[in-house]
Amino acid sequence: MPRRGSSPVDTALKVDHLTKSFGGRKAVDDVSFTLPQGAFLSVFGPNGAGKTTLLRMLATLSRPTEGSVTLSGISLKEEPERAREAIGLISHNPMLYPDLTAEENLLLFAKLYGVGASQRRVMELLEAVGLKHRRFDRVRTFSRGMTQRTSIARALINDPSLVLLDEPYSGLDPHAIEIFDELIASVRENRTFVMVSHDLDKGLALASHVLVLARGRVVHFGEKDELAPDEFRELYRSTVGLGVS
Numbered sequence: 186m187p188r189r190g191s192s193p194v195d196t197a198l199k200v201d202h203l204t205k206s207f208g209g210r211k212a213v214d215d216v217s218f219t220l221p222q223g224a225f226l227s228v229f230g231p232n233g234a235g236k237t238t239l240l241r242m243l244a245t246l247s248r249p250t251e252g253s254v255t256l257s258g259i260s261l262k263e264e265p266e267r268a269r270e271a272i273g274l275i276s277h278n279p280m281l282y283p284d285l286t287a288e289e290n291l292l293l294f295a296k297l298y299g300v301g302a303s304q305r306r307v308m309e310l311l312e313a314v315g316l317k318h319r320r321f322d323r324v325r326t327f328s329r330g331m332t333q334r335t336s337i338a339r340a341l342i343n344d345p346s347l348v349l350l351d352e353p354y355s356g357l358d359p360h361a362i363e364i365f366d367e368l369i370a371s372v373r374e375n376r377t378f379v380m381v382s383h384d385l386d387k388g389l390a391l392a393s394h395v396l397v398l399a400r401g402r403v404v405h406f407g408e409k410d411e412l413a414p415d416e417f418r419e420l421y422r423s424t425v426g427l428g429v430s
């Protein structure tokens with residue numbers, strides 16, 4: 186599934202002094218980093234580190250208290266609608282209509298995003314996630330993993346240049362994990378990924394860049410190869426010890 190019509194931009198994602206406060210508490214505290222196009226960032230950190238809060242701001246679902254996010258030159262604050270067209274989100278919430286079939290759901294989202302040749306695109310994605318034969322079944326009758334697969338297809342329908350993943354492996358059986366890995370590999374070209382995961386092995390295997398958060402702050406950011414896997418594991422273990430803010 187090649188990406189359609191994107192212009193190459195060196196910096197795909199620029200996160201600048203991003204902060205989110207809930208009451209007096211900073212869930213994300215002065216986080217800055219940039220990612221080149223095609224990067225895969227794995228975000229690690231203990232419970233409550235601010236990972237989901239960061240991802241929600243990148244998805245335009247939550248407004249930063251301070252700081253900014255720019256996606257291929259588009260400011261999320263100034264042009265959220267335009268930015269949203271270039272973003273796909275896979276989270277715990279499948280964002281599907283349970284009373285619609287898998288196919289109806291995908292056709293609906295294709296329409297929302299103004300996807301051309303939507304029927305063909307929907308079939309292509311249903312095939313890719315191994316659910317073509319269940320396309321006429323309502324999503325409410327699906328298992329969690331099947332729902333997750335449909336949700337992956339939904340997130341890719343608009344051919345996003347930035348794909349955000351919040352614990353995408355949770356609830357998937359080993360076969361679905363394989364399908365997911367193949368899917369990600371097949372759509373990686375020219376896209377940028379940000380994935381939140383507690384699975385160090387998976388996260389490191391996929392990553393080109395890593396971000397470790399603790400208590401909302403950046404403990405480490407860099408290209409994956411800057412640290413040997415053992416050094417990285419040690420760093421991660423020490424952050425878990427910092428506990429919840």
Ligand SMILES: Nc1ncnc2c1ncn2[C@@H]1O[C@H](COP(=O)(O)OP(=O)(O)OP(=O)(O)O)[C@@H](O)[C@H]1O
Pocket residue numbers: 207211212230231232233234235236237238239430
């Ligand atoms: N809507 C909210 N209102 C108040 N506090 C919130 C809200 N959302 C998140 N927080 C707080 O922000 C902090 C970071 O939460 P967040 O969900 O981003 O952490 P996380 O790193 O994703 O954790 P986990 O690994 O447990 O999913 C926590 O202290 C949490 O209580």
